[in-house]
Amino acid sequence: MPEPGSRGTEQDTAGSAAAPGSPPAGRMTPKSIAVWSLVALVGAAGWAVLALSRGEEISAAWLLAAALGSYAIGYRFYARFISRRVLQVDKTRATPAERLDNGVDFHPTDRRVLFGHHFAAVAGAGPLVGPVLAAQMGYLPGTIWIVAGVIFAGAVQDMVTLFFSTRRDGRSLGQMAREEIGPFGGAAALVAVFAIMIILLAVLALIIVNALSHSPWGVFSIGMTIPIALFMGVYLRILRPGRVTEVSLIGVALLLLAIVSGGWVAESSLADFFTLEKETLVVWMVVYGFLASVLPVWLLLAPRDYLSTFMKIGTIALLAVGVVVAMPTLKMPAVTDFASRGDGPVFAGSMFPFVFITIACGALSGFHSLVSSGTTPKMIQKETQVRMIGYGAMLTESFVAVMAVIAACIIEPGLFFAVNSPPGVVGTTVEAASQAVGNFGFSISGAELAQAAKDVEEASLLSRTGGAPTFALGMSEIFSSVVGGTSMKAFWYHFAIMFEALFILTTLDAGTRVGRFMLQDTLGNVAKPFKQVSWKPGVWITSAVVVGAWGYFLWVGVKDPLGGINQLFPLFGIANQLLAAVALAVCTTLLVKSGRLKWAWVTAVPLAWDATVTLTASWQKVFSEDPRVGFFAQRDKFQAGIDADKVLPPAKTMDEMHTVVTNATVDGVLSALFALLIVVVLADAARVCIKAVRRPETVELHETPYVRSAIVAPAGLFPTAEEKAELAAAGLELASGRDRGPAS
Amino acid sequence: MTAVRGAFDRVRFYVREFSGEAAYDRYVAHARGHDPDAPVLTRRAFERARTDAREADPREGFRCC
Numbered sequence: 001m002p003e004p005g006s007r008g009t010e011q012d013t014a015g016s017a018a019a020p021g022s023p024p025a026g027r028m029t030p031k032s033i034a035v036w037s038l039v040a041l042v043g044a045a046g047w048a049v050l051a052l053s054r055g056e057e058i059s060a061a062w063l064l065a066a067a068l069g070s071y072a073i074g075y076r077f078y079a080r081f082i083s084r085r086v087l088q089v090d091k092t093r094a095t096p097a098e099r100l101d102n103g104v105d106f107h108p109t110d111r112r113v114l115f116g117h118h119f120a121a122v123a124g125a126g127p128l129v130g131p132v133l134a135a136q137m138g139y140l141p142g143t144i145w146i147v148a149g150v151i152f153a154g155a156v157q158d159m160v161t162l163f164f165s166t167r168r169d170g171r172s173l174g175q176m177a178r179e180e181i182g183p184f185g186g187a188a189a190l191v192a193v194f195a196i197m198i199i200l201l202a203v204l205a206l207i208i209v210n211a212l213s214h215s216p217w218g219v220f221s222i223g224m225t226i227p228i229a230l231f232m233g234v235y236l237r238i239l240r241p242g243r244v245t246e247v248s249l250i251g252v253a254l255l256l257l258a259i260v261s262g263g264w265v266a267e268s269s270l271a272d273f274f275t276l277e278k279e280t281l282v283v284w285m286v287v288y289g290f291l292a293s294v295l296p297v298w299l300l301l302a303p304r305d306y307l308s309t310f311m312k313i314g315t316i317a318l319l320a321v322g323v324v325v326a327m328p329t330l331k332m333p334a335v336t337d338f339a340s341r342g343d344g345p346v347f348a349g350s351m352f353p354f355v356f357i358t359i360a361c362g363a364l365s366g367f368h369s370l371v372s373s374g375t376t377p378k379m380i381q382k383e384t385q386v387r388m389i390g391y392g393a394m395l396t397e398s399f400v401a402v403m404a405v406i407a408a409c410i411i412e413p414g415l416f417f418a419v420n421s422p423p424g425v426v427g428t429t430v431e432a433a434s435q436a437v438g439n440f441g442f443s444i445s446g447a448e449l450a451q452a453a454k455d456v457e458e459a460s461l462l463s464r465t466g467g468a469p470t471f472a473l474g475m476s477e478i479f480s481s482v483v484g485g486t487s488m489k490a491f492w493y494h495f496a497i498m499f500e501a502l503f504i505l506t507t508l509d510a511g512t513r514v515g516r517f518m519l520q521d522t523l524g525n526v527a528k529p530f531k532q533v534s535w536k537p538g539v540w541i542t543s544a545v546v547v548g549a550w551g552y553f554l555w556v557g558v559k560d561p562l563g564g565i566n567q568l569f570p571l572f573g574i575a576n577q578l579l580a581a582v583a584l585a586v587c588t589t590l591l592v593k594s595g596r597l598k599w600a601w602v603t604a605v606p607l608a609w610d611a612t613v614t615l616t617a618s619w620q621k622v623f624s625e626d627p628r629v630g631f632f633a634q635r636d637k638f639q640a641g642i643d644a645d646k647v648l649p650p651a652k653t654m655d656e657m658h659t660v661v662t663n664a665t666v667d668g669v670l671s672a673l674f675a676l677l678i679v680v681v682l683a684d685a686a687r688v689c690i691k692a693v694r695r696p697e698t699v700e701l702h703e704t705p706y707v708r709s710a711i712v713a714p715a716g717l718f719p720t721a722e723e724k725a726e727l728a729a730a731g732l733e734l735a736s737g738r739d740r741g742p743a744s
Numbered sequence: 745m746t747a748v749r750g751a752f753d754r755v756r757f758y759v760r761e762f763s764g765e766a767a768y769d770r771y772v773a774h775a776r777g778h779d780p781d782a783p784v785l786t787r788r789a790f791e792r793a794r795t796d797a798r799e800a801d802p803r804e805g806f807r808c809c
Contacts, residue, residue: 103774104767104794105804113761126809172803200809241791244763298795305805306763360809367808375804506807513802533800576809 043069074151126361149363153606159390165373196575202553207466221262232303357573362401366579384715407474414444422563424650472496618675631668
């Protein structure tokens with residue numbers, strides 16, 4: 001059964017208003033063949049150099065060439081194929097933004113503005129963390145997965161989810177799973193969202209704690225963001241409502257001042273006051289998380305969000321320019337021995353499946369499906385724009401991930417491993433670390449490690465796991481080589497830490513609110529008052545539960561002798577990929593249900609890959625007999641130690657032995673639960689698909705009926721000749737940024 | 745000069761749209777689209793309503809990892 005609106009396919013090419021002299025739809029001109037051949041050549045050259053160079057250091061330019069060339073080809077050909085043939089986007093069909101326009105949450109938004117919104121919503125700290133951790137296996141495995149993963153899986157998921165949600169008035173992923181698959185799939189999706197939220201928040205908070213412990217500069221400047229945000233909140237609420245740009249500029253200026261003054265504080269007598277232990281920071285994070293989530297949105301969350309969005313866009317643009325100007329050389333080997341041996345200190349396990357779990361954001365991130373369904377569909381002007389916004393924004397995030405790979409691989413590999421290994425592996429002195437890293441096959445002297453810390457004005461860089469400090473080191477290396485030299489290194493390092501901490505703190509607040517909202521909704525079924533989202537005791541109780549849950553994992557992460565990131569990051573990756581499996585299962589089911597079985601592979605193949613990776617990883621995390629990988633093997637090993645009254649390293653006391661046993665049990669149970677959820681969703685989706693193929697007459701699609709669109713707007717960034725003619729015919733000025741059609 | 749002015753206007757347009765500063769103008773234009781004398785909220789009240797709506801449903805404007 002074809003979808004009602006898919007009559008008149010190929011709409012975006014076979015328009016009647018084709019400009020005179022333009023080539024027949026779908027046929028390429030000699031000029032465009034030449035241009036795209038050149039693009040393909042650039043990408044191929046990049047990959048060739050990456051593949052063939054062994055042992056010598058190569059320029060990051062080749063990595064950029066490989067990635068950008070591949071993105072361009074993927075966007076031009078594969079994404080276009082999906083939008084035309086598979087989704088059959090229809091430019092004559094009105095989107096929810098046009099039909100339900102209320103001037104507030106539903107309104108047709110300029111595609112370039114919406115691209116910015118969508119990108120800012122999907123890209124956070126994730127693409128900066130996973131690729132850094134995965135660099136322990138060398139730059140090649142991570143880069144290949146980031147680029148291939150985004151083209152064939154991540155960007156496809158984002159675009160297809162955006163399309164189907166747009167056809168359903170901006171329904172959320174959970175609602176679509178419930179309506180189109182069934183209550184089982186819907187419930188699994190809900191549990192998955194909640195679980196990933198908790199693990200995500202704990203991991204993000206842990207990154208901050210690891211970056212800020214014993215760092216008076218960092219603690220002071222990040223602490224200052226709170227009064228700055230409060231000031232902005234009051235300014236926007238009371239002094240000059242809605243003047244976002246001016247207050248953001250003031251905020252950014254204050255932020256830069258906070259970074260600079262952090263350096264002064266670190267050298268003053270106040271330094272001791274701002275030098276905090278990890279445990280103290282955990283308490284502060286939990287208190288902050290709770291207070292921030294119960295305070296009114298306007299006071300802290302909204303202004304912090306403006307600040308972090310401005311910083312995010314600005315810094316990423318700056319970084320792209322910095323990488324291109326500095327063109328650093330990659331010092332990390334293409335593939336390290338850890339890739340095959342699976343005994344790396346940053347995270348345990350071999351390349352398959354763990355590189356694909358560690359790098360979620362930037363390649364395939366299930367979380368994006370929550371933005372692609374929900375907010376963005378309510379603002380998109382044209383169905384034809386799903387390619388630019390869904391696929392394009394994800395490619396951009398992937399590019400950020402590639403820059404993170406570069407940042408991690410241009411610093412000395414010895415330094416990389418000293419920073420990213422838990423204390424149980426590298427010890428707590430530079431000499432011990434130098435020796436431990438030497439055993440991995442990378443040489444760096446104790447003096448060099450001490451100098452690296454001194455350059456960025458930190459007491460120590462050892463075991464600053466979590467990716468943020470490594471990324472900051474790489475970024476300060478790049479920026480200081482362009483501006484300021486070594487003397488600016490400390491500033492750029494803390495600038496990068498601030499940049500990540502800013503949006504992690506925003507996510508802690510926003511994520512706690514979303515978790516609370518879900519909990520209120522669920523509890524409301526049992527105890528009525530909870531449904532009332534503004535009922536204060538309900539808000540406090542559910543907030544405390546959510547903060548308590550991520551706070552628990554955060555505490556565990558800090559206290560775990562085996563290293564928190566090492567243990568928790570795989571869980572986060574698995575949870576994120578689980579959500580991707582839900583989204584891809586919904587997309588595949590919808591393709592099958594709408595009579596497009598022959599195109600279902602577009603989402604079914606990435607789904608199969610994602611399920612294989614996630615289930616293999618979960619399987620290993622549960623059943624592996626290697627105590628470094630398997631949680632239960634770890635539990636057994638340490639339990640046996642306790643029974644024999646022996647303390648096993650890296651634990652130092654009997655208490656730590658018990659900690660390991662408890663953590664391993666909790667993590668193991670969670671891994672098993674995630675795997676079970678994936679199986680439930682897949683089985684339920686398969687049932688619905690088989691039924692739809694066998695008895696197509698029973699299929700019920702929940703699509704909003706076709707309404708003709710009155711808006712004229714281009715599909716891509718630049719209008720085609722044909723679109724220019726259409727815009728002119730509709731009497732619209734070109735490139736005014738206001739390509740809206742005559743008001744309906 | 746006109747080119748500089750045009751470029752400035754465009755940057756201003758994007759910044760206002762992107763930051764949400766243009767939301768109030770859009771709301772007023774929408775409310776008065778059919779009836780030029782339709783009552784509208786003041787800017788202060790509108791901005792309050794906008795952040796309070798986010799309070800009620802935190803899923804709007806959510807940020808990913």
